[in-house]
Amino acid sequence: MEPTNIEAPDYFHKVVDCQWACPAHTPVPEYIRLIAEGRYTDAYMINWKSNVFPGVLGRTCDRPCEPACRRGRIEEEPVAICRLKRVAADNKSDIADRLPPPASARNGKRIAIVGAGPASLTVARDLAPLGYDIEIYDGDAKAGGMIRSQIPRFRLPEEVIDEEVGYVAALGPTMKLGQRVDSLKVLLAQDYDAVFVGSGAPRGRDLDIPGRQEAAANIHIGIDWLSNVSFGHVDKIGKRVIVLGGGNTAMDCCRTSRRLGGTDVKVVVRSGFEEMKASPWEKEDAMHEDIPILNFLVPKAFTHENGKLTGVTFEKVAASHDANGRRQLLPTGEPDVHLECDDVLVAVGQENAFPWIERDIGIEFDRWNMPVVNEATFASTNPKVFFGGDAAFGPKNIIWAVAHGHQAAVSIHLLCEGQDVANRPAPGVTLTSQKMGIHEWSYDNDISNALRHVVPQRDKAEALSNVRLEVELGFDQKVGFKEAQRCLNCDVETVFAEPLCIECDACVDICPVDCITFTANGDEDDLRPRLKAPALNLTQDLYVSKTLPTGKVMVKDEDVCLHCGLCAERCPTGAWDMQKFLIDITQAEGACPTRTGPGHTRMAAE
DSSP: OOOOOTTSHHHHHHHSHHHHHSTTOOOHHHHHHHHHTTOHHHHHHHHHHHHSOHHHHHHHOOOTHHHHOGGGGTSSSOOOHHHHHHHHHHHOOOOGGGSOOOOSSOOSOEEEEEOOSHHHHHHHHHHGGGTOEEEEEESSSSSOTHHHHTSOTTTSOHHHHHHHHHHHHTTOOEEEETOOOOOHHHHHTTOOSEEEEOOOOOEEOOOOOTTTTTTGGGEEEHHHHHHHHHTTSOOOOOSEEEEEOOSHHHHHHHHHHHHTTOSEEEEEOSSOTTTOSSOHHHHHHHHHTTOOEEOSEEEEEEEEETTEEEEEEEEEEEEEEOTTOOEEEEEOOOOOEEEEOSEEEEOSOEEOOOTTSOTTSSOOBOTTSOBOOOTTTOBOSSTTEEEOTHHHHSOOOHHHHHHHHHHHHHHHHHHHTTOOTTSOOOOEEEEEEOBSSSSOBSSOOOOOOOOOOOOOBOOHHHHTTOTTSOSBOOOOHHHHHHHHTTOOOTTEEEEEOGGGOOOOOHHHHHOTTOOEEEEOOOOHHHHGGGSSSOOOOTTSOEEEOOOOTTSOEEEEETTTOOOOOHHHHHOSSOOEEEEEEEEEOOOGGGSSSOOOBTTBEEOOOO
């Protein structure tokens, strides 16, 4: 194998598994260390730069970072990264003096934004300080999009939404709330320099099965029903409720039903429990509130009597695989199941609706009636129109919408500066030694053996009594510190200097996970199985040195390394160093000028 190029911007980024997995690439270990130091406001601002809504996401994120967490490779549970984000949000001081001020001068460019959800607000957050005149259109009376309309208040208090949406509004965009855009052609005729579409996936899928029209009064589309609850238009439901669907929206529907009068609430899913799209913790929360989840039942008909819903008939199915290994659900032949109910909430998916986008304005649509959007630039086939969030590629989650918004803002800024939007700015990368002495480091490298701490919850009876009473109470500072100590500091990298190595094998002897091997070189397929601990995870790289005086190379498996620093402490010549890696993902403010500064290098993207 060729020696590893550790100067490539993505090499160590990929090793920081949590940050690599986060769509917005938030520097997770960095802000967790600050929480452990009690520097909550600093930790919050690191999050605010990357994910814009730390208090919201600290309660509601789908947590793509946590399955990637290196802690989960040495014990069952990863670090509670998401809930630590909330610790920073709950304990920060006033951040008004840390936010970008409204632009003192305008640059003469006008940007229209359709929708006031997380992707749109991220675009506004990035562009407003640069002097753009930004106008945000939304049909709702308050900004926030699905954050405000679809996430129940018992998961996300309104004051948290108001606070973090308010930080963006304070940057000076013109908020045209209560103004729905009915024609993109008309909007483009208003001579905007660019338009960003962040209108979400506003339409819930329906079920066209017998009885749907006859019993329509008590059959509700899940996302619409949640919006009506959020805005105070609905405050009750029948005692017996069936929720159809297995995603997070279904979990929100069933838990909301329990708070609005549903005493017998069931979730019915066509797939198996493990295949449900809902996050594992969402399913656990629903079951904790005495809501059963019934699997492998496909709705066949809504039953009704004299125009009133009486229940749902289901066909029993089982999972099977065809000759090509494709999974399918086939009827078992058992008798149908009938479940009585007063109301049904249909939460079987969401889809986009673009009746307001004319088909003669240069925007190409695919066979699924979705706009054709470049996955890197978020540009449509009309060079002035960009998409992001659920409107770009279908329903995902808040953190993906934020990531889309950052990249779309970069593209809009490049467009308005007359540059090629496909020329993506490279990130800034910093590696800084943490050495304070021969065996001392500037960070705490003791590894906590504590298991993951449980987030305290409000008493169940009290929580179910009020749809606006937050269930999770969050970590206090003491428990937040203990949970932060579980982080393995994956961004503090082991960096090897070949000229200093005397091949004494001291690092090999002391490594607690056998991730270092001195051996003859070979191709990757040859090297991986003959390391001291076979490197079987092909998604993580091998760190290979240049050839040493004996003809051997040092090979380190990045997959199992704990970043404990014992190799660097034990090395008698200082051939190993612990260096903190920080990657600065370019946002709109740094997209056009070249950023320079001590210890900060703009590297070429690979």
